[in-house]
Amino acid sequence: MAQALTARQQNVYDFIVKTMGDHGYPPTRAEIARALGFRSPNAAEEHLRALERKGAIRIVRNTSRGIRLPAQDASVESAIDTVGNSDSASQGLPIIGEVAAGSPILAAEHIDRYCPLPAEYFTPKADYLLRVRGLSMKDVGILEGDLLAVHRTEHVRDGQIVVARIDDDVTVKRFQRQGHHVQLTAENTDFPPIDIDLRTQALDIEGVGVGVIRGGNGQALG
Missing domain, CATH: 1.10.10.10 (Winged helix-like DNA-binding domain superfamily/Winged helix DNA-binding domain)
Known part of the structure; x- marks a missing residue:
């Protein structure tokens, strides 16, 4: 400092x-x-x-x-500056762009590039970085153009920020569950919550957010 x-x-x-x-x-x-x-x-x-x-x-x-944290931003920006176009997982964490309807989030066609950050940079470890589009989560500091670090898991707790698939759409929201009912809440009052009845609607959790870093551009998920 x-x-x-x-x-x-x-x-x-x-x-x-x-x-x-x-x-x-x-x-x-x-x-x-x-x-x-x-x-x-x-x-x-x-x-x-x-x-x-x-x-x-x-x-x-x-x-x-x-x-x-500027020190964290600087190390991330340095890593992003060296990102290559190799499709080898050894290059680091995959950066996921648009996700096609119905296809796995880590499908090869969704990986824009790799960022040479170790998975252990985040706790718990990150499995991929998801580009953020829009401002639905701005009040928790997740902004347009950020990269959301995601740990792949289906097991989530109330209050966690999750990457969720609703039918064919993927979104980032805060998770709350009561019985058969799930509410996915934006951190921006301009966006209404998404209410889901698990008895009649499919919901898949792709992972939980474990960190946010600056970097990336272009299309993304939000």
């Missing part, structure tokens, strides 16, 4: 890093305030601005979870 942090700033920074490691996305101001005993989210905001001035984080404006 460019400048030394105060003890309180270090606490905030450590909480951000832990939250991103545990959940794959940064905390909100309210979550920081609650975890660290601040009287209000405004106090958390003041610490975040101080961390940004010192080069410890980067704030993405107008999003509730818009916090980035």
Whole structure:
């Protein structure tokens, strides 16, 4: 980091890093305030601005979870700069573009290229990177043009961000389930939730989001 942090700033920074490691996305101001005993989210905001001035984080404006770690961004951007066009899995994590209706998400024709990041860069390990289209998840800091790191699993918990297939469509949303009913919720009030009755409609979970990185362009899923 460019400048030394105060003890309180270090606490905030450590909480951000832990939250991103545990959940794959940064905390909100309210979550920081609650975890660290601040009287209000405004106090958390003041610490975040101080961390940004010192080069410890980067704030993405107008999003509730818009916090980035510059060191992580730099290592990812460096890796993306060296991405080749080889179709060999040894090149790293596959970057998935558009997914054709009804076909497996990791089908060869969906892989645009590979990013030479190790799967273990994320916890749990990532199996692929999915390009993000649109702003339906902007309030958790998942923005247009980002790459969502995805861990392949069918087992998900309430509150996790998932890559879900509904009939022939693939989407990224927050997962909630009660009995036979599933709600897939956007992190943007402009988008209504998707309600699914598992007794009458097919839903397949392709994986859970384990991290977000900057990079990539063109068409994507959102």
